[in-house]
Amino acid sequence: xxxxxxxxxxxxxxxxxxxxxxxxxxxxxxxxxxxxxxxxxxxxxxxxxxxxxxxxxxxxxxxxxxxxxxxxxxxxxxxxxxxxxxxxxxxxxxxxxxxxxxxxxxxxxxxxxxxx
Numbered sequence: 001x002x003x004x005x006x007x008x009x010x011x012x013x014x015x016x017x018x019x020x021x022x023x024x025x026x027x028x029x030x031x032x033x034x035x036x037x038x039x040x041x042x043x044x045x046x047x048x049x050x051x052x053x054x055x056x057x058x059x060x061x062x063x064x065x066x067x068x069x070x071x072x073x074x075x076x077x078x079x080x081x082x083x084x085x086x087x088x089x090x091x092x093x094x095x096x097x098x099x100x101x102x103x104x105x106x107x108x109x110x111x112x113x114x115x116x
Contacts, residue, residue: 045080051100052089
């Protein structure tokens, strides 16, 4: 069932611009990092943290530039929660995620308006 679903999605997206070889339908299995550890959480936390910092940067570029560079220098040495705290973003609450979703909704609305 997953094989058929994946092949249908690929054909809908790419149409006849690709040659679909035997095994193409198995590509859903080749992205194993999606299913390892806390990939989805880490990806979501990264998107939320970076969006919230971007919004802060828009308000105060000078101060937030240094904060962002310091944050990047942390690398992978801290958990997402502790890293976000360095930027003053508390991801233990739903507020940053809700704010990110709200911001992305406005971006989508702007794209739709501009593309008319």
